[in-house]
Amino acid sequence: MGEYVLLSDISNGLCLKLALARRGERPDNTQQFPCETWEDFQTSITGFLKAHDNPHLMGAAISAGGWEDRGTMAMPNHRFSLNRAEVREFLNIQRLNLVNDCVAKALAIPRLASDERLKICGGEALEEQVMAVISTHRGLGQAALAPDGMGNWTAMPCEGGHSDLTPVTDLEWKVWKILHDKYNGHVSRERVISIPGLRDIWQALAKIDGEDGAIVPEAEVIISRCRAGDARCRQVIDLSMGWFAAFASDVALILGARGGVYLAGDLMDMIGDQLNIDAFVARYSDKGRLSTYVSEIPVYLATARDLEVIGLATLFD
Structure with a gap:
């Protein structure tokens, strides 16, 4: 079984964020790629994985501004959707998490350091x-x-x-x-x-x-x-x-x-x-x-970058 998981967020306009992390670890950084179509999605991920020596993946998690319905992630702000079976086949994995981007951000909150949140009031x-x-x-x-x-x-x-x-x-x-x-x-x-x-x-x-x-x-x-x-x-x-x-x-x-x-x-x-x-x-x-x-x-402003990707990594703890 591979040591790495692929973490991907596609909630911010036409941009795809990608990161690799070992299971249970917080990713160090993300890279951004254009992503207007399903073909862009595949091309960007293929290039990203190639640049990282094509690691064998144990799974992947993708967040998007939308919701999953019967195996398909509907993304109202995009011109395509993500089908669970197609993504699994493309990445050659079995474990795949498709989650709403705000849910991914929520999962990150308990992992934030004290300097990654700014208290506004309360x-x-x-x-x-x-x-x-x-x-x-x-x-x-x-x-x-x-x-x-x-x-x-x-x-x-x-x-x-x-x-x-x-x-x-x-x-x-x-x-x-x-x-x-x-x-x-x-x-x-x-x-x-x-x-x-x-x-x-x-x-x-x-x-x-x-x-x-x-x-x-x-x-x-x-x-x-x-x-x-x-x-x-x-x-x-x-x-x-x-x-x-x-x-x-x-x-x-x-x-x-x-x-x-x-x-x-x-x-x-x-x-x-x-x-x-x-x-x-x-x-x-x-x-x-x-x-x-x-x-x-209390009300806090979360200041950490790439909050969605941080949250996605917790799904593999």
């Missing part, structure tokens, strides 16, 4: 309690970790990112109405707490300001302009992160996540120092009679 995490993971990049993912009482964790996939967006201020209501019309009636949280969501919010604010039809900047430009002092772009970030804080506290309540709420994903990395911590904490803690309960649940 009290102390309680041991052997549920933890929640929320990841935002092109979409909004969610997963939970439940302790099994024997020192291990069970990851549970969720689709909370598609739950209804709730506005509470006059400006949020105006933005919500515009998005409600744009998306034919249903506005999910993902529409505003994501990289594409920044563009949707900017466009809605432009329409509110009488600039309907204005050219919408890319998310990176919005963040850059915010950093430079642009008022509308500042509003975009504050609206998105305000809704994110509200979502985080809803998740904390729904799951009873007294082990902590972990935030991750490319959007948080992009926003960086433009996150208004005080405003985030105020919105997160605003839960009426249960404000104290929520305020005691």
